[in-house]
Amino acid sequence: MVTHLIFDLHALSQVSSLYTENMTKIGLFYGPQEGNVEKVAKLVASKIENVDLVKVKEVDANAFDAYDNIILGISTLGKHTWASDNEGNDWDQFLPKMNGIDLKGKKVAIFGLGDHIAYADFFVDAMGELFEVVKKTGATVVGSVSDEGYEFNESRAFIDGKFVGLPVDEDFEEDMTEERVDNWLKIILPEMK
Numbered sequence: 001m002v003t004h005l006i007f008d009l010h011a012l013s014q015v016s017s018l019y020t021e022n023m024t025k026i027g028l029f030y031g032p033q034e035g036n037v038e039k040v041a042k043l044v045a046s047k048i049e050n051v052d053l054v055k056v057k058e059v060d061a062n063a064f065d066a067y068d069n070i071i072l073g074i075s076t077l078g079k080h081t082w083a084s085d086n087e088g089n090d091w092d093q094f095l096p097k098m099n100g101i102d103l104k105g106k107k108v109a110i111f112g113l114g115d116h117i118a119y120a121d122f123f124v125d126a127m128g129e130l131f132e133v134v135k136k137t138g139a140t141v142v143g144s145v146s147d148e149g150y151e152f153n154e155s156r157a158f159i160d161g162k163f164v165g166l167p168v169d170e171d172f173e174e175d176m177t178e179e180r181v182d183n184w185l186k187i188i189l190p191e192m193k
């Protein structure tokens with residue numbers, strides 16, 4: 001009888017742990033898989049418990065099914081190249097896979113890399129493009145950021161007085177990245193419980 005009770009408590013503990021893990025696990029999907037986006041994705045992941053780093057180049061959109069909380073990382077090449085047939089951009093390959101998927105009930109946060117000097121007129125535009133796609137999935141987008149401390153002319157990611165996610169400029173403001181990530185995580189993590 002005592003052995004049976006110990007087994008039941010152990011099983012209950014495993015189920016409880018699994019439930020908690022599934023509820024708090026975050027999928028951090030990013031691309032391209034090399035360079036500054038990966039660097040920032042790894043920085044974000046190093047500050048979060050229970051996160052999976054996922055390269056969008058290696059998965060289909062059904063990979064989102066495993067997570068209630070999702071972070072997406074993308075880079076902007078500039079508007080003139082974003083819409084081109086650039087097969088080197090992992091998101092160019094992945095975004096069409098998101099058409100028609102249902103992410104209702106999921107929380108999604110986005111960070112985008114951009115260059116506020118060379119691309120001041122298109123600063124983190126890809127983050128805005130990704131935001132539009134995510135909105136159509138029914139997900140709740142969290143983590144908007146004030147433009148305070150940013151210099152840019154225009155951005156498709158700047159909507160209703162805020163960025164739709166976290167802008168990062170590793171080219172000219174690398175020294176500000178960690179602080180920006182820390183402040184952003186204070187916004188998104190309470191939403192992703």
